[in-house]
Every structure is written in structure tokens, then in C-alpha cells.
Amino acid sequence: MTDIFDILIIGGGINGAGIARDASGRNLKVCLVEKNTVGSATSSWSTKLIHGGLRYLENYEFRLVRESLKEREIIKKIAKDIIKPIPFIIPHIPTQRPKWLIQIGLFLYDKLGGKTSLPKSKKINISSAIPNILKNKYNTGFEYYDLQVDDKKLVQLNIDDAKRNGAIIFENKTVTDVLRNKDFWSIKLNDNTIIQSKILINASGPWINEVLKKTIKINSKKVIRLVKGSHIITKKLYEHNKAFTLQNPDKRIVFVIPYKKNYSLIGTTETEVETPDNPEIDKGEIEYLINTVNNFFIKQISSDDIIDTFSGIRPLIEDFKEASKVTRDYVFDLNTSHNNAPLLNIYGGKLTTYRKLSENVIESLKPFLPSNLLTSWTGSKEL
Numbered sequence: 001m002t003d004i005f006d007i008l009i010i011g012g013g014i015n016g017a018g019i020a021r022d023a024s025g026r027n028l029k030v031c032l033v034e035k036n037t038v039g040s041a042t043s044s045w046s047t048k049l050i051h052g053g054l055r056y057l058e059n060y061e062f063r064l065v066r067e068s069l070k071e072r073e074i075i076k077k078i079a080k081d082i083i084k085p086i087p088f089i090i091p092h093i094p095t096q097r098p099k100w101l102i103q104i105g106l107f108l109y110d111k112l113g114g115k116t117s118l119p120k121s122k123k124i125n126i127s128s129a130i131p132n133i134l135k136n137k138y139n140t141g142f143e144y145y146d147l148q149v150d151d152k153k154l155v156q157l158n159i160d161d162a163k164r165n166g167a168i169i170f171e172n173k174t175v176t177d178v179l180r181n182k183d184f185w186s187i188k189l190n191d192n193t194i195i196q197s198k199i200l201i202n203a204s205g206p207w208i209n210e211v212l213k214k215t216i217k218i219n220s221k222k223v224i225r226l227v228k229g230s231h232i233i234t235k236k237l238y239e240h241n242k243a244f245t246l247q248n249p250d251k252r253i254v255f256v257i258p259y260k261k262n263y264s265l266i267g268t269t270e271t272e273v274e275t276p277d278n279p280e281i282d283k284g285e286i287e288y289l290i291n292t293v294n295n296f297f298i299k300q301i302s303s304d305d306i307i308d309t310f311s312g313i314r315p316l317i318e319d320f321k322e323a324s325k326v327t328r329d330y331v332f333d334l335n336t337s338h339n340n341a342p343l344l345n346i347y348g349g350k351l352t353t354y355r356k357l358s359e360n361v362i363e364s365l366k367p368f369l370p371s372n373l374l375t376s377w378t379g380s381k382e383l
């Protein structure tokens, strides 16, 4: 291949796909390399929510929640065939979070993102609004809305649009080695193809530091913790269209969400792991999720009710807090060492913020891109 690309992206998860779409739509020459198929890793193992992240307010993450709520509104418009608004019920537990705290949180959640087309939150009487689902002691609750998304399709739609814009997408090809020059990178794939690109973006999700160390051969300035989150899928636990946001004694949240036509999706957990490869649910996580459901629901479940499970890995930037308190925000690490061709490493992020993240990637690379670069466009064109 003789062409020099403007940008080569390692990783075809939602972040890589979003960047490929955005950059190619601004007439940049883009190549993306994915070692499996696009959207086959973390981006299809999520809880499948486009959400502001109500619980991040407790950690004072107002920037992240505001951006996520704004993005929720945009994604609702540009990906309307693959999203669905869902009402979430938080059963009130006086010993956990007081009513006033939840009400302040929901007030902010309604307001922080600006104008929203989703219904506002409200207090409800659980026994009359959704009778015979939760145990009697859960009488008062709060209802708010978020979106459910087909996460894997969201990746695919971004990739399809990137291709329409001229991006070259390689699947089942691994970036195995790179050589850094003053003005460009030479990037080697596992089939010995060499590709040249002016800018390299490492969007390999939980593999980020592995790719950085073993393939790009630079030591990361950021320490990450790999934290596994698992889900179980059961036959649907109830007939309603509502989801539940369940507060656990450990202060964590577990969601029970209607999934496809006949199922309930229940998750997630937080277990530190050593490697990003092949995450699988363990016995402790199964027990934790089953116990949570059984604490709240009249219908009791056991491991026999589990139809399927899946797990994904969060690459959380180490800040020595409990995993549930570590930020879900994204961080860029731009490396231009000795004025060589630039490398941008992308840490963290959420499905919800992928579009804005992609815009911010282009913004942060502007000094290295043509001065007549087209302006941002992805917020108003349907996927």
C-alpha cells in the first residue's frame, strides 16, 4: 500500500469506530485496524445504556454527567432505529440514600443536560404503579428515564458510515509492530502488510497499555486497573417495560432491564482482573447478582434461571479509590516525543460519550491536521 493515511486507528470498538466516522467525514484519509470483528469486545459487553450516569453525581462528576446527558439527547436523534427510552425505578431504602438526596440527584439529572425530550423524573408509589413485582417493603420509589441501545449495532453503524466516507477498515488483522519516523508511522499487521500514517491513535480499550508497551514500545504514563463487569440474562422476570435501579448494601447499583422481547438483563459487578483477554463471569459474581434480585423481587431466582452471561473489562485510570468511585470519564494522552509523528492514546470512556470523545480527538489533533479541516458534523447526521 503506497498511500499515506492521515490517521490510523488501532481498535474497532465504539471509540475507534466513532473517530473513524468523524475523521473520514472531514475528508481525512483514515484507516482502522481491528484484531477481531468490529464491536466484538467491550463495546458489545456493556449494560447497553445511553445514560447520564445518575450515580456519578455522588462522586461530583458534573462535567461527565452534563456531557453524557447532552450526548443522550443527540444519540436519541441520530441513532433512533437502535435506541429505546426506558423508565427506571429506584426503590427507596431509608438506610441507604435518604429521599432528599435522591430527589436532589434526580433534579440535577433532569436539568444538567439542558433541554431533554425524555419525561422528567417523579416520585411514585411502587405498590400501585407496578404491583406484585417487588417485595412489600419497597413502597416508595423514584422514576427517571434513560435510553437502551444495541451497543454492537452502534459500532457497526459508525463503521458503515466511515466506509461510505472512504475510510479503510481492516477486520481480523492485528497491529503487531510500529516504527516511528519524524513525519509518519510505519505500522505492521500480522499478515506483514505495512501501512503508513501521519498520526497513530491507540483506541484499543482495555488492551491500551498492552498495545502501548508491547507493540508501540512506549511505557504508559498512566497506570490502569482492569475491572471486570458481568451480566446475567434470565427469562423476563416481569411483564412491565420498566427497568430497576437497585441499591445494594455495598452502595453499588445493579440494574434489572427488560432485554430483547423475552429476557431480563441483570448487572453489573466489579472484580479486578489481571488480563483483558476472554473475560468470564465467576461464581461470586453470579451469587452477587442473584442475591441482589432476590433481595428486591417477589419472584426468587437461582443459577438455574440463567440463560446466558457476558463480561467486559473497564480500563479504569488508577486513582486509588474503590472501583465504583473511579471516574468513567475519558482521558487523552498525546505523545509527540522529540517532534516525531504524533500518537494519541485514549483511556476509558463510555458508549454514551463516544461521539463527543471523537470530536474532541479531532480537536486535540488539530495542530497536526490540515488548516482547512471541515468543522464537526456528527451531531446532526443520522447514522
Ligand SMILES: Cc1cc2nc3c(=O)[nH]c(=O)nc-3n(C[C@H](O)[C@H](O)[C@H](O)COP(=O)(O)OP(=O)(O)OC[C@H]3O[C@@H](n4cnc5c(N)ncnc54)[C@H](O)[C@@H]3O)c2cc1C
Pocket (backbone or CB within 6 Å): 010, 011, 012, 013, 014, 015, 016, 033, 034, 035, 036, 037, 038, 039, 040, 041, 042, 043, 044, 045, 046, 047, 048, 049, 050, 051, 173, 174, 175, 176, 203, 204, 205, 206, 207, 211, 215, 228, 229, 230, 268, 311, 312, 313, 314, 348, 349, 350, 351, 352, 353
Ligand atoms: C461491564 C461494562 C458495562 C458498561 N456499560 C455501559 C453502559 O451501559 N453505557 C455506557 O455508556 N458505557 C458502558 N460501559 C463502557 C463502554 O462499554 C466502554 O467505554 C466502551 O465500550 C469502550 O470502547 P472502546 O472502543 O474503548 O473499547 P473496545 O470495545 O474494547 O474496543 C477496543 C478494540 O481494540 C481491539 N484491539 C486490541 N488490540 C489490538 C491490536 N493490537 N490490533 C488491532 N485491534 C486491537 C480489540 O479487539 C477491541 O475490539 C460499560 C463497560 C463495561 C465493562
